[in-house]
Amino acid sequence: MSDGSRTSRVRRTSVWLEEPPGPRRRGGRAGGRTTGREGQAEGLDREKVTAAAVRLLDAEGLAGFSMRRLAAELGVTAMSVYWYVDRKDDLLELALDAVEGELAVPEPAGEGADWRVQLRQVAHELRELLRRHPWVTGMLDGFLNIGPCAVAHRLAVGEVLLSAGLDRSRADGALAALFSFVYGHAAVEAGWRSRCRAAGVSAQECSRALRARLGALPEYPEYGAREEDGGERAVRLVEQRDFDVALDCVIAGIEAMAGAAGSAGGDGAAAGGAGAEGAGRTGGGRGVDAAGGATGGTGGTGGQGRDGGEGVGRAEGGDGAEGEGGNGRGAAPGDRAAPVIPPQPGPQDR
Template identity: 40%
Template structure:
């Protein structure tokens, strides 16, 4: 997991935390000019500029011109802030609108996958955070829903659908972590496209096998 070292204890996602409607402390004590959205946007900029390994709450506070303690009015931990930044970055991904048709889901999947690959190139820290944290923010869920719609169009159900979804999710995140060849370098576009075509062919074969067995079983 690419995060700061902490004790081995269960940690809830920021998306599952219940925050009070107002801080327990007096509002007059809250730092002026800050809010969670501004802090999250600054986090994304800092991660883009300096990378995940150099990120710290102290460095972020300096970027915003506030004290590090001021940030804790809006987030409880560094982990929470990284989760917020991750989902904010995913919000830049253009998703296909509406359900896909049976004949065009492969092309839609290629567009979505290449868009995700481009996002990982723009924000290299997104892939390790996607592997480290639960992807349950609103933009992550929207991306997952788009994948699910494409699998609907492919005609997969049950364990075949579950396996295809897992393979696609791991492939897309893994391509940002260490390239298709595992070399630690970004795989060439042609290699990425070939690997994606293999995945799509596997999904098509699985869907065709299901359709064939269903037709065989029909009186």
């Protein structure tokens, strides 16, 4: 029941933000209707009502779904259905999460497991789910899809992405990219087939007409030359090929991001180690960084002068900046053409 408060309004954004599932009404008035235990139909529960809703949605789609039609399927009155849910949207959310429960939850990546294989399996299973229940794609722009089955599945896929070497924020973004691709691809497929059915033609007939139309244009002569035999099977094969190629692109992008993250981490560790080594080798000497280069590296190279008391070391692979070990002093890069200045006595030696 809504009390008009902000908390109540937030809860109404999703049935999953309300109290735990269970029979919704215990008597009294709700939405202008008198309800009570006598309104509960014999042998029904929320799971059975939800399962019936899924069957009706599969058969009629979102446009053909109504609480009255559902009640007729169950052989009860519409009032009996409202014993289990407050409104139609709540039941649609329950149905959405019920079909999400058909997805296999990926196992944690074990020794030798390939996260790429796991992601491909996730994508193909999700696509097949959306083909079995095409009405799901029509719900994603109006419902949060935060039921327990959906959340458990996404968390598991997120762990697969973490095993690829992504950090948490990048793993979340990669998961969004993967799911958005599959949902979007399925939505286009469902829209195409729905339009063909509404026009009374097969997908193969529509595809042939499209190729003929494009092939007649001088910009696309190759379309007219294509021949696809096998009817519906040929259309399915083309759709599968396109899906696989697009999925390869998504996974390649994730792999490139994971590789870049790993490379950046390795470079950072190497730089830290080099700095620590330079600092240790310099000892009592100090590095002269006239070129603005790495002080630790330059001083470390010049540190060989420490053994002899005074000496000059040249930074290897640098900009020619000289390092100083002990009292040895190096010339700045601008003086590279000039001879090296011999060590000068310090104030303490005068």
